[in-house]
Amino acid sequence: MKINAEFDKRVVVHSEDLEWIASPMAGVFRRPLDRVGGEVARATTIVKYDAGSHFSPHVHTGGEEFIVLDGVFQDEHGDFPVGSYIRNPPQSSHTPGSEPGCVIFVKLWQFDMEDRTHVRLNMNHMGPVPHKNFDGVSVTPLYTDDYEEVSLFTLEPNAILTLDTENGAELLVLEGEAEESGDALKKHSWLRTPQGGNINARAGANGARLWIKTGHMNRVHAEAERALNAS
Numbered sequence: 001m002k003i004n005a006e007f008d009k010r011v012v013v014h015s016e017d018l019e020w021i022a023s024p025m026a027g028v029f030r031r032p033l034d035r036v037g038g039e040v041a042r043a044t045t046i047v048k049y050d051a052g053s054h055f056s057p058h059v060h061t062g063g064e065e066f067i068v069l070d071g072v073f074q075d076e077h078g079d080f081p082v083g084s085y086i087r088n089p090p091q092s093s094h095t096p097g098s099e100p101g102c103v104i105f106v107k108l109w110q111f112d113m114e115d116r117t118h119v120r121l122n123m124n125h126m127g128p129v130p131h132k133n134f135d136g137v138s139v140t141p142l143y144t145d146d147y148e149e150v151s152l153f154t155l156e157p158n159a160i161l162t163l164d165t166e167n168g169a170e171l172l173v174l175e176g177e178a179e180e181s182g183d184a185l186k187k188h189s190w191l192r193t194p195q196g197g198n199i200n201a202r203a204g205a206n207g208a209r210l211w212i213k214t215g216h217m218n219r220v221h222a223e224a225e226r227a228l229n230a231s
Contacts, residue, residue, distance in 0.1 A: 001041065004034040004192070007168075007217060011192045012183045015046045027053025033190050042109040044170075046188065049073070049104075054097030063111030064088040067123075067172070067211060069188065071102030083124035085142050085150075085211075089115045105172055105188075110216070112147050119143055123152050136203075137161050148216040155203035155210065163199040168192070168217020171199060176208035193217075 004011045013033050020029035024039065027050035035043040042062070046069070066073075068084040075094040080086060088094065090113050121142060128138035136159030140152040153161055155178065163169065171180070171191040178185045180201045185191065193199065195217050201210065 001035055001038060003032045005036045007192075008194045010181075010194060010197060011190075012185070013190045014186060015188045015190055016186070018046075020048060023047075025053070025055050028055060034192065037109075040109075044107050044110075044190070044192075045105075047104050047106050049096075049098040049102050051101035052097075052099055053101075054095065057093065057095040059091060059093040060088050060108070061090060062109030062113070063090045063092070063115065064106060064108055065110065066104045066106035067174070069103045069105055069174070071098060072100050073102045073104055074098050078120070080120070081122070083122050085119065085121045085123055085152075087111075087117065087119035087143060089117055091116070092118070105190075105211075112145070115145070117145075126152075128152070128154050131161075134161055135159065148213055150211075150213045153210045153212055155201070155208045157203060157205050157207045159203045159207070161199065161201045161203075161210070163212070163214065165193055165198050165214045166196065167215045168195045168197060169199055169212060169214045170216075171201075172211045174209040174211055176206050177204035178202060178208040178210065179204070 015031050018031040023030050029048045031046040033044040035041050065087050068080050068082050070082060073080045075096045090111050126140050128140045131137040131139050136156035138154045143150040155161060173185050173187055173189045178201045
């Protein structure tokens, strides 16, 4: 299966406009943003767990990165409320579910295969730092390695953020609205820019909180090929 699998093109998906698609597990539904592969896939997805639903125990051979957008995500490692940013590296395992229900933004098979770093943060409990180049913009660093940089950007009303993203980027609107290169982005809109692209965002009248990952698109094609071979 291929969804938005042309990684040399800019893509915008307004995820809240998509229908929920049932997964193989009862009570778990998906809104696919990009995907290469079958049930085992390199994928970026919005996933909803109905109250009391659970997924089977499994190993994340290619790693898992996610943000809790609504409710509380649960596994044997803890309860993760809205604002949690989690990285479960390759070869990690868990039994996910949610007694109260939850919605998460999740990325699978998009890690350096040698990565073994676990990350468990709550973005709502981390203090932002004023951006040195842009008025009305603050940044909360979440993760950095030789492969990528992940941050939360908080923009005051009408603030402007410009990022030169030589190796591509992804952006998810967590709160508020923003305009980016002519596209009106709303809550849970997702943007992917290719290598050589950039981000030119202006927050709406109520400001915006933007999760942004940069530096990783130069390796996407190899990851997608690996995911296809594994499916």
